[in-house]
Amino acid sequence: MAHNTQTLPDEPVIRDAASVAINAPLLQLPAWKEYQLILFRIAFIFFIALSVPNSVEWYQQLVQLDWARLNYRDLYDIARFGSGINFLGNTIFGSSLLGYANWITTALIATAGGLVWTGIVKVRKLPRKEYYTAWYWLRVVVRYRAGIGIIGFGFTKLLPVQMPYPSFGILNTNFGDLTAQKIYWLSIGIVPWYQIFAGVVEVAAGTLLFFRKTTTLGSILLFAALGDIVYVNFAYDGGVHVYSSYFVLLAALLLVNDVPKIYRLLVQERFTVPVNYYPVFPERWQRYTRIGLKSATIFLFLGVLFYLQLINFLYDPYKQPSVAGVKELRGNYQVTEFRLNDQVIPYSPVDTVRWQEATFENWSTFTYRVNKPHPLDLSNGGGDPQRDVNRTFEITGLAGGQRAFHYYADEVNKVLYLEDKYKPIPDRRNRTAGVGGDGGVVVDVAAEKAAREEAAKSAKDWIPAAARKNIGDESLKIAPIALSARRAKDYAAAPAWENRKRFTVKYSTGDGSHVILTGVDENKNSIYVVLDRIDRKYTLTPSTLQAGKY
Incomplete structure (x- = not known):
């Protein structure tokens, strides 16, 4: 398999030509153990299922978008979609399991699919020693899924409309007449600059995920910020525990390779050299396609979505009425x-x-x-x-x-x-x-x-x-x-x-x-x-x- 190796003092990078057969060996990287191969096959099915919209309505809405008269919610809904394998429904034995039943169903099907995949490999006698290229592309899918999703989520805080400042009617309500969820949301709404700070963190995490060299930083930021949101949603019955857990899960996958290295460096205080594998795009059209898709994504979800969210904040905040009263x-x-x-x-x-x-x-x-x-x-x-x-x-x-x-x-x-x-x-x-x-x-x-x-x-x-x-x-x-x-x-x-x-x-x-x-x-x-x-x-x-x- 054609490849080249480039070693730098701070970040050795091993690159593989994208045009070469996927089952050719990568001699510079260690072979995977059998359990790692099986876990990858399961994880590949599971995370691809979680990264792809599972609703027909999502695709219908995408096709029907009027791009000349966009609402912020049009792009937000592209970034915010249901996922996972749900043709069996969203419950297990009649229970939604607090909204996580879909994940469990997807995990069970992914496990079965991974084992079948392993069986096919053995029957065909085409053993694999590694899945470095497939692992790279799985990370790309998860990176962009998490990045786009959290940016859409973060802009509603950066321009504070997700947790609005309380109205007169709410301010006139006795504290004991508020639910726990309402108390938490209002406690953020009355401090809009803190809400903006939370939005900065989320948008920054998503932006860092768009770039390979900053993926680790973005994943750490995403894991920490959304982990906190998971906790407060369980504590105050906030209602978005599943969606926030979703980003924690995606961030955890992106950190799988880095956690051992970080532990070795910071805890064991040992010399650590991270090794990353990136495919090479030898053809000009491949490079232009990669740059074009990446640029379009950044322009759409950092540029256009910010503008639409600003318009929403100024004139049509989505959680409060927009028409002026008498x-x-x-x-x-x-x-x-x-x-x-x-x-x-x-x-x-x-x-x-x-x-x-x-x-x-x-x-x-x-x-x-x-x-x-x-x-x-x-x-x-x-x-x-x-x-x-x-x-x-x-x-x-x-x-x-x-x-x-x-x-x-x-x-x-x-x-x-x-x-x-x-x-x-x-x-x-x-x-x-x-x-x-x-x-x-x-x-x-x-x-x-x-x-x-x-x-x-x-x-x-x-x-x-x-x-x-x-x-x-x-x-x-x-x-x-x-x-x-x-x-x-x-x-x-x-x-x-x-x-x-x-x-x-x-x-x-x-x-x-x-x-x-x-x-x-x-x-x-x-x-x-x-x-x-x-x-x-x-x-x-x-x-x-x-x-x-x-």
Whole structure:
């Protein structure tokens, strides 16, 4: 086998011509032991399966991308996909094993495949002494898979939108009414510069993995950073333990060769010379192809994705609504008077009907609190919804009777059309992402379809046509630079009728300090509510780095 050897004082490198037969011996490198050959065959099948998208929807979405009108989520979904062998399902004996069942299934099939591979080699009497070339290419696949994936993950922290700064409604929620997951996410969200630091670490790790000479540094950084995320997700029930574990696993594979050398150098304090094998590309087209693919990957996932994520941060943060709320209404209010069906209900902290306090956010969300339990949304509010009504970070992990409604404002007639942000059957999210992580929720698609069909029987537009005209097209109510084909498609696909609680109120106010709401609530009761704005003081200093333009 044609080859050349180059020895440097700090990093001996053995290169093999890529055009030579793969089963030719590499005399400069030691032969592998039998168990190493078997383990490699198993690992090759396992990690290739974990590095390739396993969802038909991922490929469909890739083909259908409008590259002229990209949304940040388009490239993020290329980097974030479900993997592993899942044709047997994502459970073992009916259990998802906290989301790891797919890994176990893949490992079992990879083990069987590796043993069959070994048997075929022995039957054909074509023994192998090593798999250095195949091992190199497996590392390349894993390097780029991990690098692209963690860069997509890291940009949502580098430009802090993954863990948003808390809204008024969240700040007004009692600490004891927050889930453990919510407490952790908010503890990061209130320190955006720390979130940015975490993003720098993740993006740096991914960038280092794009280059062979810095792969070890990138792998160490990735293993340490994501290992911490695995821990906190188990500790606080964060919901992305599987996805973060995924990167730890990929980083561990990339460190397999280096751990013994690092141990020898740093622990045993012995002279250590690392030896790395890289194939040579003798043909010009091979070199140009390699450089071209690498350059395109870096440009797309470091350049274009950063730009799209910046646009998302500035104008359309994915976890909070993007449409501005009515300016004169924004702020915290005390409920001075509350009438239900013309009956005055005096304030009582234990009353299950009367609103206790209300808030109009900077965006188009209205919240109020009432002393009555309601179903909890236990997701992390992530995913890929484009419609503001489906962006639910404001309600996820919140108890204590906190209600949140998205509103459409007819500012000509001063009417608000409100619909509950909580849905009994949530929309499916992260369609290409597989099970586990990033805010995706497993939805009973059949139940969702049945609910829509039932609601459609009495379907009619709950907002009059004249009001619709005054309200305008919500999909266009962000900066033009942030408009995308994905946003337009999501709004166009919105069902004409959804199973949500709704109500309508007229509002009257001068400067917003005193607001009167009159209308009919979601239970068809007439309401008359007087709100007086209060300047609520928070211990938390307002952040100067918040996403969105309102």
